[in-house]
Amino acid sequence: MPEAPGPLLLFDVGGTDVKAAVAHGPDGVLGPVTRVPVQVGDASGAALVEQLAGLAARLLPSQRPAAVGLLIPGIVDEAARISVFAANLGLRRAPLADALAARLGVPVGLGHDVGMAAEAELLEGAGAHDAASVLVAVIGTGIAASAFMDGRRVAAPGAGELGHVPVPGGLQCSCGAVGCLETVASAAAIAREYERRTGVRVRGAEEVLRRGQQGDSVAIEVWAGAVEALAFGLHWCIGLFGTDRVIVGGGLSGAGEQLLSPLRAALARRLSFMPVPELVTATLGADAGLRGARLVALRRLEQAHAEQGSQS
Ligand SMILES: [Zn+2]
Incomplete structure (x- = not known):
């Protein structure tokens, strides 16, 4: 350039x-x-x-x-x-x-x-390494993703709306549909679901994670539910694109291995014969x-x- x-x-x-x-x-x-x-x-x-x-x-x-x-x-x-x-x-x-x-x-x-932002992450951040098929998933208030094949982004208008694909247990979404991934697996949804079930206000998904680490069973369930939904959504991408590297960005990626490790395990359970992609966090941040x-x-x-x- x-x-x-x-x-x-x-x-x-x-x-x-x-x-x-x-x-x-x-x-x-x-x-x-x-x-x-x-x-x-x-x-x-x-x-x-x-x-x-x-x-x-x-x-x-x-x-x-x-x-x-x-x-x-x-x-x-x-x-x-x-x-x-x-x-x-x-x-x-x-x-x-x-x-x-x-x-x-x-x-x-x-x-x-x-x-x-995903292109920048590939070129200047976490990188594609040897992966031919990369998915950059951004999980924050909502969820979106960007798919790359041999370094080229799938840039069709409307591509990447991973947050609005249906998952089991998905709720009414602000987009008008019912069941969207981001209604259960976004950082905002994790906090919302914990508050709905406990009546306790939390400062965000980060606090739900911390409560789970301290043994709060509802927090553990809500986090696990979000991870399962993410694995469900990613399964489709991996099946379609043969994704071999997933870069997770957005606010929820701040959880690091607390997110990636159970997500890897959930994907391994689901993917049967398909290889589990490498999961890493984004490095460019905000x-x-x-x-x-x-x-x-x-x-x-x-x-x-x-x-x-x-x-x-
Ligand atoms: Zn939606």
Whole structure:
């Protein structure tokens, strides 16, 4: 990938917050991360584009970035550079990249948040090692995943919605369906289920895990139920893609072997003749999204250079 001829401006737009940072130099060292509540407006994303332009002026007051990398959640058509649908942001067929490029006068690359964070994890984090088929599963408030074959991400719009596949015991999901994996196995679901069964409020899945380690039988059951559901969901991916390495990221991956070890065992029980993939935790942490935004910015820059080259 080419070196950027100046700073790259990076945005990781989530359902509630925008994270923004500037990356400098050939290694793309990230500057301080700014976090602000996301502006939700019309379906075309005009309000969001205005907000991002404002952040650009704030983060780089006296200089234009060489390129911008923008990650958004939902269904993203990366080739057409549009947000097809993002429920939390109210976007529908929003031409975010072109609108922001017109506003700032620089190339803007657009990518799917989980997909590009997963690419960064493969290139700069936990890595693919010798695996030909890798799945990066992000387990936090929700669950999403990204599949890679020989280093190439399956990037079809809508790919990776692992959290919304049905599992036994799944509950009513905010997506409208019943039975989704993330209703039992996300970090939020683990805390919710423990609270429902005990009436005791907990600070999150981490506390449920700790209570389980101290012998709380409900906490142990809730954690085990989440692990079984994850194994059920992963079983499909492994069967379809021959996954040989699973990288687990997101908040729940903070549990480390407390999550991976029972998950390995649950997969081994289920997979019969299929090999159990190697399970590891992600290493980039909360910066994975912005690292992915940097990759998207560099790719867009490369593309812009190629387009210029073919015109001259
Ligand atoms: Zn769902």
